[in-house]
Amino acid sequence: MSYEGELTKISLAVDLAGLKLRSPIMNASGVLGISIPLLKRVYNSGTGAVITKSIGPLSRPGHPNPTMVHVEGGVLNSMGLPNPGVDYFSIEVKELSDAGVPVIASFFASTIDEFTDSSIKLERAGARALELNLSCPNVSGESGMCATDPYTTEKVTAAVKSVTKLPLFVKLSPNVTDIIPIAKAAEFGGADAITVTNTLKGMAIDIDFKKPILSNVTGGLSGPALKPVALRYVWEIYEAVKIPIIGCGGINNWRDAVEYLLAGSTALEVGTAIMTHGFEIFNEINEGISQYMVENKFNDLKEMIGLAHKS
Numbered sequence: 001m002s003y004e005g006e007l008t009k010i011s012l013a014v015d016l017a018g019l020k021l022r023s024p025i026m027n028a029s030g031v032l033g034i035s036i037p038l039l040k041r042v043y044n045s046g047t048g049a050v051i052t053k054s055i056g057p058l059s060r061p062g063h064p065n066p067t068m069v070h071v072e073g074g075v076l077n078s079m080g081l082p083n084p085g086v087d088y089f090s091i092e093v094k095e096l097s098d099a100g101v102p103v104i105a106s107f108f109a110s111t112i113d114e115f116t117d118s119s120i121k122l123e124r125a126g127a128r129a130l131e132l133n134l135s136c137p138n139v140s141g142e143s144g145m146c147a148t149d150p151y152t153t154e155k156v157t158a159a160v161k162s163v164t165k166l167p168l169f170v171k172l173s174p175n176v177t178d179i180i181p182i183a184k185a186a187e188f189g190g191a192d193a194i195t196v197t198n199t200l201k202g203m204a205i206d207i208d209f210k211k212p213i214l215s216n217v218t219g220g221l222s223g224p225a226l227k228p229v230a231l232r233y234v235w236e237i238y239e240a241v242k243i244p245i246i247g248c249g250g251i252n253n254w255r256d257a258v259e260y261l262l263a264g265s266t267a268l269e270v271g272t273a274i275m276t277h278g279f280e281i282f283n284e285i286n287e288g289i290s291q292y293m294v295e296n297k298f299n300d301l302k303e304m305i306g307l308a309h310k311s
């Protein structure tokens with residue numbers, strides 16, 4: 001199925017660091033696991049590309065259950081980066097890519113060699129861009145949670161950039177005191193865009209059992225409660241770096257998407273809203289942005305990006 005014909009009012013095409021997207025909307029990594037049929041459905045529901053679950057160098061079971069709990073304003077997850085490993089998953093990336101779906105491969109690793117090795121394998125498999133997940137809040141430093149440190153962020157970004165021709169996006173963490181030095185480090189390391197942000201670390205306690213609900217005690221908060229936090233980071237990073245920003249965090253409808261565009265995002269990732277609204281969320285957001293553009297006399301999405309900084 002081609003989505004192009006359904007965009008009746010205005011084109012939502014956007015150039016994200018050389019990657020041409022028919023819509024700025026993508027799924028956020030992780031929400032749909034690694035299911036290839038589901039990722040195909042995501043694309044057929046109107047996204048510009050699909051983003052895979054984060055893939056590591058070797059298969060990992062992740063944390064034991066419970067790994068997810070609904071809280072007021074969103075969801076806490078502590079999956080622990082479960083994945084089948086890059087060698088197996090490269091076959092799936094190839095299948096998706098051969099089916100004409102533009103794939104952005106999200107990945108993590110523990111050492112520079114693992115990071116570079118995985119990026120080479122994912123590029124060979126047909127990924128159209130890479131998203132470096134340096135920011136999973138549910139694992140310790142040895143699994144790549146290094147977006148709290150500018151030096152490591154720059155080092156890993158530069159190493160991956162040196163072995164790939166693909167656009168490289170670096171996904172940052174909101175769990176920091178000052179995100180700006182880390183965003184600048186990613187840019188200095190050669191990132192082509194920055195994804196802002198991963199989830200916010202939190203927890204929930206079962207008052208009957210009198211213990212934390214998640215097996216890992218803490219998890220990452222996503223959903224509407226994250227939106228003001230991530231939106232502020234997009235705003236601040238837009239003023240600090242020159243590379244494009246991919247806004248991610250609590251986008252629940254087209255109005256949220258427009259806010260992220262006006263704050264400075266070139267593209268957007270939708271995660272938790274897929275659980276609450278289903279796949280129709282992508283089409284709804286596309287239609288809503290398109291209608292907003294017509295009503296506000298925008299001819300090109302570019303005219304909206306960062307516009308709130310100019311008023």
Ligand code: SIN
Pocket residue numbers: 030054077078079080081082133135136137138139198199220
């Ligand atoms: C997880 O697998 O724990 C979530 C992935 C992430 O937040 O990066």
